[in-house]
Structure formats: C-alpha cells, structure tokens
Amino acid sequence: MPGRNLLRAGIRAPVARRASYHGCMTTSATHLRALLADRNVVLGPMAGITESPFRAICKRMGAGLTFTGMVSATGLHFNPDSRVSRALLTFAPEETPCGVQLFGADPAVMAEEAARIVERYGDDVALIDINMGCPVTKVVAKGEGSALMREPALAARIVSRVVSAVSVPVSVKFRSGWDAGSVNAVEFARAMEAAGAAALTVHGRTRDQFYHGRADRDVIAGVKAAVEVPVIGSGDVFSADDALGMLERTGVDAVMVARGAQGNPWIFAQARALIDAGERIAPPSAFERIDVALEHAAALVAFAGEERFARMRKHVGWYIAGVPGATHVRARVNEVSSYGGLVALLAEYRAWLESRSAEEATLGR
Numbered sequence: 218m219p220g221r222n223l224l225r226a227g228i229r230a231p232v233a234r235r236a237s238y239h240g241c242m243t244t245s246a247t248h249l250r251a252l253l254a255d256r257n258v259v260l261g262p263m264a265g266i267t268e269s270p271f272r273a274i275c276k277r278m279g280a281g282l283t284f285t286g287m288v289s290a291t292g293l294h295f296n297p298d299s300r301v302s303r304a305l306l307t308f309a310p311e312e313t314p315c316g317v318q319l320f321g322a323d324p325a326v327m328a329e330e331a332a333r334i335v336e337r338y339g340d341d342v343a344l345i346d347i348n349m350g351c352p353v354t355k356v357v358a359k360g361e362g363s364a365l366m367r368e369p370a371l372a373a374r375i376v377s378r379v380v381s382a383v384s385v386p387v388s389v390k391f392r393s394g395w396d397a398g399s400v401n402a403v404e405f406a407r408a409m410e411a412a413g414a415a416a417l418t419v420h421g422r423t424r425d426q427f428y429h430g431r432a433d434r435d436v437i438a439g440v441k442a443a444v445e446v447p448v449i450g451s452g453d454v455f456s457a458d459d460a461l462g463m464l465e466r467t468g469v470d471a472v473m474v475a476r477g478a479q480g481n482p483w484i485f486a487q488a489r490a491l492i493d494a495g496e497r498i499a500p501p502s503a504f505e506r507i508d509v510a511l512e513h514a515a516a517l518v519a520f521a522g523e524e525r526f527a528r529m530r531k532h533v534g535w536y537i538a539g540v541p542g543a544t545h546v547r548a549r550v551n552e553v554s555s556y557g558g559l560v561a562l563l564a565e566y567r568a569w570l571e572s573r574s575a576e577e578a579t580l581g582r
C-alpha cells in the first residue's frame with residue numbers, strides 16, 4: 218500500500234534537540250520576524266485540507282510559511298502512532314520547515330507533546346503554533362481551542378510550559394474574542410506575549426461568528442499596535458488585493474490566507490507580485506487549474522493511499538469553480554473513486570473546454 222509506505226518514510230529519525238529558546242523570547246520573535254519579512258503571505262492551518270501535498274503546492278506557489286491542520290495533543294499523548302497522528306505529522310522535503318499546530322488545554326500534555334514533535338521532526342518544524350481559535354463545539358466543550366480565550370491565565374500557562382519545552386519559536390492563533398460582548402483580543406495578545414509567544418495570529422472574528430460576517434480588521438490592527446512580537450492577520454483574504462489591503466489597513470507583519478487558497482494556490486504568487494512589485498498576475502487558465510488539480514490528486518494518493526481518494530473530491534470542486542461546465546463536472550467527480558477515474562474525467566473535461574474555445578474562436582467571440 219503506497220500510502221502507508223510513504224507515511225512511514227515521512228517519519229524521520231529522532232534528532233538532537235537544539236538549545237531551548239526559553240528565556241530568549243526576543244531572539245525567538247526576531248527569528249520569526251526575519252522569517253516573515255520577505256515571506257509575508259502564509260497558508261493558514263485548515264484541518265483536513267492543509268495536508269502535506271497541498272502545503273507543498275502552496276509553498277511552491279509562494280506561500281512564505283505553511284501550517285499543519287490542528288493536531289490534538291491529547292490524541293498524540295494516548296495514540297502517538299495512530300494513522301491519523303502520523304498523517305498529520307508527515308512532511309515532504311519540498312514543503313519544510315512547516316508550522317505544526319497543536320490544540321489542547323492541559324499545559325503538561327501540551328508541553329510534552331510539543332517537545333516530542335520537535336525532537337522527532339527536528340528541522341522540519343519551523344514553529345509550534347497553539348490553537349486558541351477553534352470554534353467547534355466538541356473542541357470548546359473540553360475547554361480547548363477558542364474556549365481558552367475565556368481562560369487567559371490557563372492559556373498563558375500553556376504557552377509558557379510549551380515555550381520552556383521546545384527549541385523552536387512558539388506562536389498562538391486566536392480570535393477577536395468569544396462573542397461580541399467579550400472581545401478581548403488585545404488583552405489576550407498581551408498576555409500571550411508576556412507568557413513567551415514569539416508570534417501571534419489573530420482571526421478577526423469571535424467564536425460565536427464561526428466563519429460568518431466580516432473579519433474585523435480593527436481588532437487585528439489593535440493587536441498589532443499592542444505587542445512587540447510579529448502579528449499575522451487572518452480573515453477574508455480571498456485575493457491579492459485583499460492581502461495587500463490587510464497589510465496596509467492593519468500594519469501586520471504577515472497575512473494569512475486560508476479559504477482563499479482552496480483550489481487557488483495561485484493566490485500566493487499573485488499576492489507576492491502585488492505586494493512586492495505592484496504587479497498583477499493573470500489568473501490561471503482552466504487548463505492550468507486542471508493540471509494542478511491532477512498534480513494534487515496524484516500527490517494525495519501517494520501520500521494517503523487510493524482508498525482515501527474521496528477527500529480529493531472537494532479540492533477538485535474548488536479548483537474548477539467558475540470554469541464553464543464546472544457544476545456538471547463536480548457532480549461527476551463525486552462518483553469518481555480513483556486517481557485513474559479522475560484523470561479520465563478531467564481529460565474529457567479538457568477536450569470539451571478545448572472544443573468549446575475552438576467553437577468560440579470560429580464564431581469570432
């Protein structure tokens with residue numbers, strides 16, 4: 218089974234620990250600031266989406282940093298070698314170093330698992346990011362994710378324990394607050410910085426909003442103004458203009474792209490060109506979209522095994538969104554269960570698109 222072998226191959230031998238950053242918060246923050254300085258458009262963590270194959274594509278297209286989806290510290294603690302844990306922590310050489318995001322509410326378990334990850338994966342790990350923003354009910358019910366925004370003292374203990382335990386920078390990702398009546402991102406940011414966080418990511422929505430409404434750029438700007446460590450702004454970056462707008466409006470050190478990268482890794486090159494040179498890159502053609510969808514599918518099958526092909530379907534739907542005929546093809550993708558099936562379907566789609574453009578050319582459109 219190719220997937221299993223690759224997963225096994227992806228797990229590297231333990232490496233020697235580097236000197237701890239504990240007590241060197243400034244060094245750690247400086248390190249991250251330098252890392253983000255010329256790579257300030259990053260791929261946000263998305264559980265079930267930002268797996269190794271997709272991270273590698275985004276990195277190649279210009280993402281300055283990528284993150285794993287959130288990994289449960291408790292899950293790792295009790296099931297360190299489960300298939301899920303191993304898949305979440307598999308890295309390809311072309312996408313590292315990568316940010317590893319952990320969630321949990323027990324400071325000791327978080328510190329232990331963070332240390333284990335850094336020991337095991339060494340230089341593949343750019344930083345440990347602590348999730349304090351996940352809004353999902355079953356996560357917050359255990360006091361994890363965004364529930365920690367209501368427990369700043371516990372959140373600070375988690376950060377300081379993790380910082381003491383690892384040799385890489387530790388960052389924290391959180392929201393604007395729990396709900397509209399308790400927006401506390403600025404105080405929370407100060408507390409996380411004081412606890413030793415080397416960088417902060419703020420998603421400008423409350424837990425109550427989940428992904429609805431507009432992300433609040435003022436809260437993000439407020440956090441940036443309140444702390445010394447680098448700040449990454451997250452929320453509603455769906456185009457190069459949005460990325461530039463986030464940087465200009467909030468003054469953040471880097472912009473995070475999450476949903477805007479789904480089926481659209483080109484957003485990183487487009488944002489880079491606009492931010493660095495004021496240039497606009499043309500959007501990819503339908504054929505480029507199909508090519509990258511197939512590249513992604515091949516990599517995902519090699520990574521996870523053909524039996525897990527179903528999780529490629531949503532990606533294909535995103536890649537072809539807006540292309541003529543996409544609705545029909547998306548319905549057919551839902552019946553495809555192998556890479557070979559996808560190749561055949563997309564070859565048919567490509568031929569249809571070619572004949573359509575030839576026809577349009579003939580008609581002088």
Ligand SMILES: Cc1cc2nc3c(=O)[nH]c(=O)nc-3n(C[C@H](O)[C@H](O)[C@H](O)COP(=O)(O)O)c2cc1C
Nearest residue numbers: 261262263264286287420451452453454474475476
């Ligand atoms: C499907 C999905 C999964 C996500 N998973 C995570 C996660 O594992 N950890 C995390 O910190 N944020 C997660 N997020 C939040 C994003 O990283 C990001 O902060 C949020 O979507 C706002 O940015 P956007 O408007 O660019 O999507 C997820 C978002 C989506 C849509």
